[in-house]
Amino acid sequence: MDPVTHPRNPAGRPRDPDVDRRIAAAAVELFGRDGWASFSIEAVARRAGVGKASVYLRWKSKEALLAEALTMRLGPISDVDTGTVRGDLVQLVRQLLQQYVGEHGGAVIRLGLEARDIPELAERYDSLARQQILAARAIVHRGIDRGELPASTSVTFLLDALCGGAMNHALTTPPALRAALPETVDDYAERFVDFVLVGVLVDAPAEQ
CATH class of the missing domain: 1.10.10.60 (Homeodomain-like)
Incomplete structure (x- = not known):
């Protein structure tokens, strides 16, 4: 049949x-x-x-x-080459701040805290984090190669200061002021990068 x-x-x-x-x-x-x-x-x-x-x-x-x-x-953090290390770092901090204080800021912060405990998300998060770290490190290495930063500059310390500072600014801003944060991103990024770079350049050993 x-x-x-x-x-x-x-x-x-x-x-x-x-x-x-x-x-x-x-x-x-x-x-x-x-x-x-x-x-x-x-x-x-x-x-x-x-x-x-x-x-x-x-x-x-x-x-x-x-x-x-x-x-x-959520968009990734990208390596933007503006022609100067200051401009590149301002763009880096600006992108970070836009993530933290933007529409999906809460998700970005929680992602960093919880991603490795969530099945199917840990691998994607690690890939995204590696991409962002490589982009940030490329900016600093490019600045060293151009002679804009001392060869002795600690890439890790500089990025810890900038990336950690950007997150801390977003997290610790009082609730009453958070609504205005997106409007202050550009100004804050420039002033913060200048503040950090002063320390890097002042502490650089003088050439013999």
Whole structure:
């Protein structure tokens, strides 16, 4: 007897990019606000105004959802060559501050604290972190090669000061002043880089 065959179901409607964006935005917002412990498909669906089925149609798990949502919404720190080490470092600090005080600042900060404990996200976070570290180190090495920074400059110490300072500024600004932070990013980045570079150049050993 010939096996019974069934007609194939017609292809479904293509995914709606707007729904994808709404779900991703909701996922990043909820993660930034509440952290991983409270993160769920149900909460994301409610926030995005869609059914759970719409989320599961796109992502098989909450880990996969958050990993892709963060990739979609958060931009990497890039190596910008302005022609001077001061300009490059200002751009670095500006990018960091824009991440920390921008729309998804809460998610950026939580990502650094929680990523390694979240399945499917740790590897992506480590890759992103390596990319950012390499970009930052390239800026300092380029400054040393140009003779703008002393050969004795500690790349690690300089970047710890700048990157750590940028995060600390975003985290410790009083709540009443946080709304104005995005407007002060450019000015703060320039003044902060100048402050740090003074210490680097003053402490440089004099040439014999």
